[in-house]
Amino acid sequence: EAGVTQFPSHSVIEKGQTVTLRCDPISGHDNLYWYRRVMGKEIKFLLHFVKESKQDESGMPNNRFLAERTGGTYSTLKVQPAELEDSGVYFCASSQQVNYGYTFGSGTRLTVV
Amino acid sequence: DQQVKQNSPSLSVQEGRISILNCDYTNSMFDYFLWYKKYPAEGPTFLISISSIKDKNEDGRFTVFLNKSAKHLSLHIVPSQPGDSAVYFCAASGSGGSNYKLTFGKGTLLTVNP
Numbered sequence: 001e002a003g004v005t006q007f008p009s010h011s012v013i014e015k016g017q018t019v020t021l022r023c024d025p026i027s028g029h030d031n032l033y034w035y036r037r038v039m040g041k042e043i044k045f046l047l048h049f050v051k052e053s054k055q056d057e058s059g060m061p062n063n064r065f066l067a068e069r070t071g072g073t074y075s076t077l078k079v080q081p082a083e084l085e086d087s088g089v090y091f092c093a094s095s096q097q098v099n100y101g102y103t104f105g106s107g108t109r110l111t112v113v
Numbered sequence: 114d115q116q117v118k119q120n121s122p123s124l125s126v127q128e129g130r131i132s133i134l135n136c137d138y139t140n141s142m143f144d145y146f147l148w149y150k151k152y153p154a155e156g157p158t159f160l161i162s163i164s165s166i167k168d169k170n171e172d173g174r175f176t177v178f179l180n181k182s183a184k185h186l187s188l189h190i191v192p193s194q195p196g197d198s199a200v201y202f203c204a205a206s207g208s209g210g211s212n213y214k215l216t217f218g219k220g221t222l223l224t225v226n227p
Contacts, residue, residue, distance in 0.1 A: 004156070009154075031213065033213070035215075040219070041219060042115065042117070042202075042216075042217045042218055042219045042220070043157070043202065043204075043215075043217040044217070045214050045215065045216070048213055048214070056213075056214065091156055091157070093156070095213075098212065098213045101159060101162075102213075103156075103159075104149075104156030104157045104158070105156050106154060106155050106156045107154075107155075107156055
C-alpha cells in the first residue's frame with residue numbers, strides 16, 4: 001500500500017507570504033495528524049483529524065495556521081502570513097484507529113527567509 | 114517545559130557492540146512509550162514500544178527497558194550494525210482520550226562505525 005505522501009518536500013518562501021502544505025494519508029485511514037519539528041528541537045504535535053473533523057488542535061501555534069481536511073481525504077496546512085519562526089519540518093501521519101501506532105510521511109521542509 | 118528528554122544529542126559505537134540510548138520523562142501520566150528511528154529526508158519510523166505495566170520489551174536486536182520509579186527508559190541495540198545509524202526519538206503517550214498524541218524528545222543521533 002502507498003504510504004503517507006506529503007507535498008512539497010521543500011518550500012522556501014519569504015516572510016509575509018502564504019504557503020500551503022498537503023498531506024495524502026494512507027487510503028482508508030480516518031485519523032490524520034500534523035506534527036512539526038523546529039530546528040534543534042523536539043517533534044511537536046499540532047493537530048488531529050478524524051475524517052474531516054478536527055478533534056484536537058491544541059498544538060497549533062497561532063491563528064496564522066489553518067488546517068483543513070476536505071471530505072476526510074487529503075489535508076492541507078496553510079500558513080498565512082509566514083514568519084521566520086515557522087521554519088521547520090512539518091510531518092503528517094495517519095492511522096486507521098486512534099492510537100499511537102501511526103505512519104509518518106517524509107515531511108515538508110519549510111524555510112521562511 | 115520539556116516532558117521527554119534525551120540528554121545525549123549523539124552517540125558513536127563500533128559495529129557489533131551494544132548501543133544504549135537513554136530517555137527520561139517527567140509526566141507521570143504517560144503510560145506508553147515508543148522509540149522511533151529517522152533517516153535523513155524521511156519521516157520517523159516506529160521501532161519498538163512498551164506499556165507502563167511492563168519493564169522490558171524485546172524485538173530481535175532491539176530491547177526497550179522501562180524504569181517507572183526513575184521515569185527512565187532505554188533502548189538497547191545488540192549487535193549494532195552500520196544500517197542502524199540514524200536519529201532515534203523517544204516518545205510518550207498518555208492514556209484514554211489522549212492516547213493518540215505523542216510527546217517526543219529531541220532525538221539522539223546514533224552513528225555505528227564499521
